[in-house]
Amino acid sequence: MASVSVAELGGPEARRQSVWRYWRGGLRGSEFVWAAAFLVPYICVFLAFVVYPVGYGLWMGSSLHLYPELFADPIYQQTLVNTLIFLALGVNLKLFFALMLSGFFMRKGWWVKGLLMLYVLPWAVPALPSFISIHWMLNGEWGLINNAIYHIFGVDGPSWLNQRWSALGSAIYSHLWKWLPFWTVILLAGRMSISQEVYDAAEVDGATGFKRFLYITFPLLANLYLVLTLLATVFLLGDFNSIFFVTGGGPANSTHLLATLGIRNAFDMGNPPLGVAAVMSALPLLIPLVIILMRRLKAAEVHV
Amino acid sequence: MTTLTADTTSRSAPATRPMEGMRRVARRRRYLMNAGAAVISVILVVWTLIPLYNMLMVSLKPDNDIFSDHLWPPSPSVRSFWVVLTQDHWYLEHFWHQLRNSIFIAGMVTLFVLAIGTLTTFSVGRMRIKNGWLITNAALLTYLIPASFLAIPFYLIMQHYGLHNNPWSVIAAEVTFATPYAIFIFMEYGRSIPLELDESARIDGASPFQIYYKIYLPLMAPALVAVGTYAMLVAWNQYLYQFLLLSNKESMTVPVALAQFINSDIAPWNYMMATAIIYALPPIAIYYAFRRRMSSGLTMGGVKG
Numbered sequence: 179m180a181s182v183s184v185a186e187l188g189g190p191e192a193r194r195q196s197v198w199r200y201w202r203g204g205l206r207g208s209e210f211v212w213a214a215a216f217l218v219p220y221i222c223v224f225l226a227f228v229v230y231p232v233g234y235g236l237w238m239g240s241s242l243h244l245y246p247e248l249f250a251d252p253i254y255q256q257t258l259v260n261t262l263i264f265l266a267l268g269v270n271l272k273l274f275f276a277l278m279l280s281g282f283f284m285r286k287g288w289w290v291k292g293l294l295m296l297y298v299l300p301w302a303v304p305a306l307p308s309f310i311s312i313h314w315m316l317n318g319e320w321g322l323i324n325n326a327i328y329h330i331f332g333v334d335g336p337s338w339l340n341q342r343w344s345a346l347g348s349a350i351y352s353h354l355w356k357w358l359p360f361w362t363v364i365l366l367a368g369r370m371s372i373s374q375e376v377y378d379a380a381e382v383d384g385a386t387g388f389k390r391f392l393y394i395t396f397p398l399l400a401n402l403y404l405v406l407t408l409l410a411t412v413f414l415l416g417d418f419n420s421i422f423f424v425t426g427g428g429p430a431n432s433t434h435l436l437a438t439l440g441i442r443n444a445f446d447m448g449n450p451p452l453g454v455a456a457v458m459s460a461l462p463l464l465i466p467l468v469i470i471l472m473r474r475l476k477a478a479e480v481h482v
Numbered sequence: 483m484t485t486l487t488a489d490t491t492s493r494s495a496p497a498t499r500p501m502e503g504m505r506r507v508a509r510r511r512r513y514l515m516n517a518g519a520a521v522i523s524v525i526l527v528v529w530t531l532i533p534l535y536n537m538l539m540v541s542l543k544p545d546n547d548i549f550s551d552h553l554w555p556p557s558p559s560v561r562s563f564w565v566v567l568t569q570d571h572w573y574l575e576h577f578w579h580q581l582r583n584s585i586f587i588a589g590m591v592t593l594f595v596l597a598i599g600t601l602t603t604f605s606v607g608r609m610r611i612k613n614g615w616l617i618t619n620a621a622l623l624t625y626l627i628p629a630s631f632l633a634i635p636f637y638l639i640m641q642h643y644g645l646h647n648n649p650w651s652v653i654a655a656e657v658t659f660a661t662p663y664a665i666f667i668f669m670e671y672g673r674s675i676p677l678e679l680d681e682s683a684r685i686d687g688a689s690p691f692q693i694y695y696k697i698y699l700p701l702m703a704p705a706l707v708a709v710g711t712y713a714m715l716v717a718w719n720q721y722l723y724q725f726l727l728l729s730n731k732e733s734m735t736v737p738v739a740l741a742q743f744i745n746s747d748i749a750p751w752n753y754m755m756a757t758a759i760i761y762a763l764p765p766i767a768i769y770y771a772f773r774r775r776m777s778s779g780l781t782m783g784g785v786k787g
Contacts, residue, residue, distance in 0.1 A: 205609060212690035216605035217617060219598045220661065227636070227658040228624050235635035282522055293523055295770075297530055302769035304719040306737045307758030310744050311537040314751055322536045325551045355533065416628020418722050426745055437630040444634045445726070457631045468626045475622060 238451045239458040248455045257434040257456070260346055261415075264435055268353050268417075269410045275354070276361035277403065281391070283366050301359040309423035312352050313339070316424075342432040345425040349433060353420040361406065368402045369395065408471050415460055436460045541755035548751050562756035573743065573750055574757065576731060583728075584718060584735040584761075587649050591656045591717035592710050598657065599664030599709065600702065604694050607672045608680055618665060625662035629655075630722055637726045647733045655723040660716045664709045671705035672698075704775060711772040715765050736761045 205213055248254050283294050300308060315322045318337025327335035339345045372395065380386075380394045396403075418437045421427060427434045427442060434442065436456055444453025540548070542558035564570075569577050602621075606614030636655060645651035679701075683693050699706070721737050728734050740757055743749040 205611065209609065209690055210611070213605040213609040213611040216601040216609075216690075216694070217611065217614075220602040220617065220621070220665075223598060223654075223658055223661065224620055224624070227654055228620075228627075228632075231632045231635040231639055232627070234639060235632065238635065279526075282519070285519060289523075293526060297526055298773075299530055299534065299766075302766045303534070303762050304737070304765055306719070306721050306741060307537060307755075307762045308533050310741065310758060311533045311540070311755065313744060314540065314755075315533060315536040320549050320551070322532075322539065322553065325553055328551060329553060355529070412626055412628065416630045418630040422722075423741065423744065437628065440631070440634060441722070441726075444637075450634050450638060453634050457634070460631070464628075464631075468623070471626055472619070472622060 235454050235458070239454040241451065244451055244455040245459075248452060248459065253431045253434065254439065254456060256342075256432050257436060257439045258459075260433055261435050261460070263346065264350060264353075264417075265411060265414055267350050268414050269407060271350075272354055272358055272361055273365075273403065273407055273410060276358055276365050277399070279358070279362045280365035280369050281395070283362065284369055298359040298363065300356050301363075305356055305419040306423065308356060309352055309419055312348070312355070313424050313426075316348055339425055340429050342429065345429060345433045349420050349424045352424045353414070353417060356420065361410065364406065365399070365402070368399050372398050405471070405474050408467055408474070412464065412467050412471065415464060537755050537758060540751050541759055543752045545750075545752065562752045563760070565753055566756045566760060571750060571753055573753060576734070576739070577736075577757070579732075580734055580736045580739050583649060583733060584737070587652055587656070587724075587735065588714050588717040590649075590653045591660065592713045594653065594657045595660045595664050595713040596706055596710055598661050599668050600699060600706070601694070602661075602665055603668035603672055604698050607669050608677070608693075608698060609690060618669060621662035621665040624658070625666065629659045633722055633726060636723070640727055645727075647728060647730050649728070649733055651727045652720075652724050652735075653717075655727070656713075656717045656720055660713045663712060667709050668702065668705055671702060675701050707772060708775045711768060711775070714768065718765055 279297075283290060283297075314320075316338040318324060318335070318340060321338075323338070324335035327333065336344060338348050376394060376398070377390065380390055385393055416437055417435065418441070421433060421435050421438045422441075425433045427438050431442070436459065440453040440457035442453070443456055444450040447453075539554060541562050542560065543550075543552075543555045544557060544559050544561065547555050547557075566574055566577055569575055602617060605611050606617055640646055640648075640651040643651075645654075675698075679697055680693050683697055688696070719737075721741070724735050724738050725741070728738055736757070740754060740761060743754070
């Protein structure tokens with residue numbers, strides 16, 4: 179900042195000098211050129227494939243006449259309800275079970291390790307094969323689930339994907355099945371980073387079992403849990419696969435999320451601006467989340 | 483767990499009578515805990531395996547058994563897999579070509595993510611270029627934008643560029659969304675490498691590119707493996723952008739072809755599931771082979787929060 183006052187005193191030559199120095203910081207001339215050249219590829223990617231599409235999208239979604247049309251659409255209204263339900267159930271169930279199961283996987287023994295290897299399988303399998311398998315498995319007439327219900331109870335099961343709520347539930351189930359291992363592993367790492375000494379000290383003071391979880395583990399994990407909740411919300415908001423493959427938005431477009439509705443409006447209906455408008459209506463939720471997360475993640479970076 | 487309870491009981495050694503009772507309570511509690519753990523384990527195994535079992539079961543069904551109520555085909559056969567590998571069905575005419583496209587895209591994405599990620603973090607983290615935090619923040623921001631939200635403008639832009647049905651459009655998209663994670667992990671990992679190494683090489687007259695190539699990259703090898711695996715899996719598994727951008731016979735990849743007939747009633751489900759398993763095997767193998775290194779990278783990213 180001192181260079182600014184020098185620049186004000188000196189002529190244009192001195193100013194150019196100090197601006198140059200300001201930008202190159204502690205690096206020598208040729209090194210600065212190298213360092214800047216190394217940044218060129220990512221800056222190009224960022225400008226061409228992030229800034230340009232974001233700007234283009236904002237421009238497309240900026241004409242205000244789109245929104246009355248969008249909000250009047252009953253499919254959009256249903257989609258909004260679906261998205262909120264999907265967020266509330268998906269994020270909270272996922273993280274709650276991940277927190278509990280991470281405690282389970284802290285147990286010692288070879289078979290717990292083996293079980294963990296098996297348990298992370300859904301995360302290792304690509305989304306598409308699993309989700310089309312779930313789609314077929316839930317088929318009302320020929321699916322595995324209803325066949326099993328028929329064999330065991332002798333009755334015909336419901337046609338899961340032909341009613342709005344059971345279809346939405348199926349999509350949430352698929353999402354949980356696919357992503358629970360990922361969040362469990364992260365929370366498991368969080369639990370492992372709590373030192374044994376803390377637990378030993380708590381043990382002496384009589385905190386065991388549930389008390390230990392309530393007064394030691396959870397307070398120490400609370401910050402991580404909060405950040406993961408926000409992160410999971412952002413990721414889930416952009417989830418496309420678990421709706422697209424499992425319910426396909428059906429029956430009668432009643433189980434869309436904003437992300438899949440955007441694609442449907444843009445490509446099936448041939449109205450890209452309306453698709454962008456559907457996606458952009460998530461911004462009032464997305465932008466605060468991103469701002470909070472940026473601060474949290476950055477603060478964490480500075481501390482280390 | 484068990485050693486800890488043993489510890490506390492031995493500490494209250496003098497009173498023998500209550501100790502007996504405590505031991506019995508502790509033993510009963512341990513039995514209950516173990517029984518509970520066994521129940522949870524069974525639930526987890528069933529929960530995890532059902533969709534995968536379904537995948538395998540359907541793929542082993544012969545053609546005339548797809549629409550039946552068997553829980554396991556009476557005469558399982560691996561013929562579907564053979565049909566896929568020999569492209570012996572109209573639905574699978576271009577299977578090998580599609581597989582080649584998928585491999586090409588995954589390879590290129592991995593290469594570009596590693597190259598762009600290391601160059602960026604070398605400049606920001608090692609050479610400490612001024613205002614480098616702007617770049618890492620921009621990357622973090624990109625990480626938080628859902629990829630599916632950008633799909634529509636991205637598609638239109640690729641049409642403008644004339645890159646529709648060109649694998650490079652998908653490579654560009656996947657590099658864009660995988661590089662931020664690479665930058666994040668490389669920055670974190672790079673902190674463990676002492677800056678003095680670069681310093682001494684510089685005094686010996688090494689140019690920045692030599693330091694990057696001969697010191698930085700070899701020392702970053704574990705992080706390169708972790709991020710490379712991640713990028714490869716992202717590129718292989720990604721669906722939406724491949725679906726939107728690659729629609730003709732020439733450019734189509736395996737996942738796009740696989741999902742084509744999901745909503746049709748006459749879909750050859752046994753062939754689809756066989757294709758799905760073949761498509762899923764490479765990422766599973768890579769995942770388990772590199773699991774330890776990947777999850778250490780992941781937890782670096784995850785626990786940072």
